[in-house]
Amino acid sequence: MTALNPLDVPADPPGPFQPRSGRRGSGFLTEPLRRGTTPSATVGPYLAIGLTWPDGEWAAAEGIAGGFWIRGRVFDGAGDVVPDAMVETWQADPDGRFPSPEDPRGAAGRPGFRGHARAQTLSGEFAVFTLRPGRVPDGEGGLQAPHVDVSVFARGLLDRVVTRIYFADEAEANAADVVLRSLPDDAARETLLATPADDGYRFDVRLQGERETVFFAV
Amino acid sequence: MTRSTSDDPVLPRYLREDPSMRTPLAYPGYRSTALRAPLRTPVDLPHRLTEVTGPVLGADRVTPADADLTQRLGGEAVGQRILVHGRVLDSDGRPVPGALIEVWQANAAGRYRHVVDTWPAPLDPHFDGMGRVVTDDLGRYEFLTIRPGAYPWGNHANAWRPAHIHFSLFGRAFVQRLVTQMYFPDDPLFGQDPIFGAIPPAARHRVISRFSLERTQADWALAFEWDIVLRGAEQTPFETTADSEVRGTAGRNRAGGAA
Numbered sequence A: 001m002t003a004l005n006p007l008d009v010p011a012d013p014p015g016p017f018q019p020r021s022g023r024r025g026s027g028f029l030t031e032p033l034r035r036g037t038t039p040s041a042t043v044g045p046y047l048a049i050g051l052t053w054p055d056g057e058w059a060a061a062e063g064i065a066g067g068f069w070i071r072g073r074v075f076d077g078a079g080d081v082v083p084d085a086m087v088e089t090w091q092a093d094p095d096g097r098f099p100s101p102e103d104p105r106g107a108a109g110r111p112g113f114r115g116h117a118r119a120q121t122l123s124g125e126f127a128v129f130t131l132r133p134g135r136v137p138d139g140e141g142g143l144q145a146p147h148v149d150v151s152v153f154a155r156g157l158l159d160r161v162v163t164r165i166y167f168a169d170e171a172e173a174n175a176a177d178v179v180l181r182s183l184p185d186d187a188a189r190e191t192l193l194a195t196p197a198d199d200g201y202r203f204d205v206r207l208q209g210e211r212e213t214v215f216f217a218v
Numbered sequence B: 001m002t003r004s005t006s007d008d009p010v011l012p013r014y015l016r017e018d019p020s021m022r023t024p025l026a027y028p029g030y031r032s033t034a035l036r037a038p039l040r041t042p043v044d045l046p047h048r049l050t051e052v053t054g055p056v057l058g059a060d061r062v063t064p065a066d067a068d069l070t071q072r073l074g075g076e077a078v079g080q081r082i083l084v085h086g087r088v089l090d091s092d093g094r095p096v097p098g099a100l101i102e103v104w105q106a107n108a109a110g111r112y113r114h115v116v117d118t119w120p121a122p123l124d125p126h127f128d129g130m131g132r133v134v135t136d137d138l139g140r141y142e143f144l145t146i147r148p149g150a151y152p153w154g155n156h157a158n159a160w161r162p163a164h165i166h167f168s169l170f171g172r173a174f175v176q177r178l179v180t181q182m183y184f185p186d187d188p189l190f191g192q193d194p195i196f197g198a199i200p201p202a203a204r205h206r207v208i209s210r211f212s213l214e215r216t217q218a219d220w221a222l223a224f225e226w227d228i229v230l231r232g233a234e235q236t237p238f239e240t241t242a243d244s245e246v247r248g249t250a251g252r253n254r255a256g257g258a259a
């Protein structure tokens, strides 16, 4: 198959984007893409210009029942706090449903819940206000432990890095989680555990170093 | 709440670009990567519900004025007016409608309106450098701005960034999230820029816009065209009746997607 020029736009485009159902399984596909994807680049030091939202930190609305904060810092390989990063989160609601039309079970419409937050680390730490996610199917007949998908962007990161927040006080669910179980050891699992704090949880990200956070290839 | 095994939904699986065509996280020429790019091999994360869904951040966040960066702060920005347009597609060439695009850029003199940017180039009182647009039913976007200037930075001796516009896109699934930069054709600064240079040579043309004479506005603005390609999902036939129901549900909820 020859590579297509991504600028060579067909005059009559095919129908709108429709993801197709795949087979169950956990393998990854390696077949070539018909159209080359656009390469990523760093957000650079000026991300605040384009990516600041007044309501960014609020994955759930202020005052919602059960809401709490997840706060944390991002550290570089020298152990210094990264003050120019952006952390984004995406998660299920407490029933394990997503406010997304891509959820094949139907989009959830829980009032006051967006499921997505975006926070910068200008003050030294990020903060996200949210609800505890419910458990969602793991594709292997079981349920995943409550988790939050996380993207970290920063100057010096040529692509986002992806990790997950799990909750340290969900020991039973964590012990059965297929993703956590696939990690090599408890030290690796521990980098993904948010720990209880006064107004919610703490979760630090270590980009490098002895306790480097487990990052995922998606 | 608990679910039985039969509730396990069948999910799309998003294709992964070949590593030889992706920007690496670590690139020695870009010094800031040294202490920030993770050093360990990332762990493969299966695509489950959290990964194949994503936030809907569409029209309610964006106003028509957000697509005109030349009229801000009570006046008109200085610079070469340009219309930037194109489509957001997936890797099967299908349009991605309803995708939030956020852009930010330096002014015509190469200066950002940001506290960290203090090099001696003028700020423009009528330019804040921020724009937002949502793709239409055919995945199309366009915004009016001024051509950004090149600017110096401290990465290496006499380092200059080629003119560029920063882009952020959500797509429809967590795995489609993309932040990148759009460049202009034939920039003489490409050769010394490690952020452009970190992109594998065979993929660099994908971040360079095309001068678009056909969209140039007479007596008004030049035009540049740039298509952005997000990851697409595996194309497989549906296996069971249950799968067809899955597709029907998603289709009804998707803007412009009803068959």
Ligand SMILES: [Fe+3]
Pocket: A044, A046, B106, B161, B164, B166
């Ligand atoms: Fe820049």
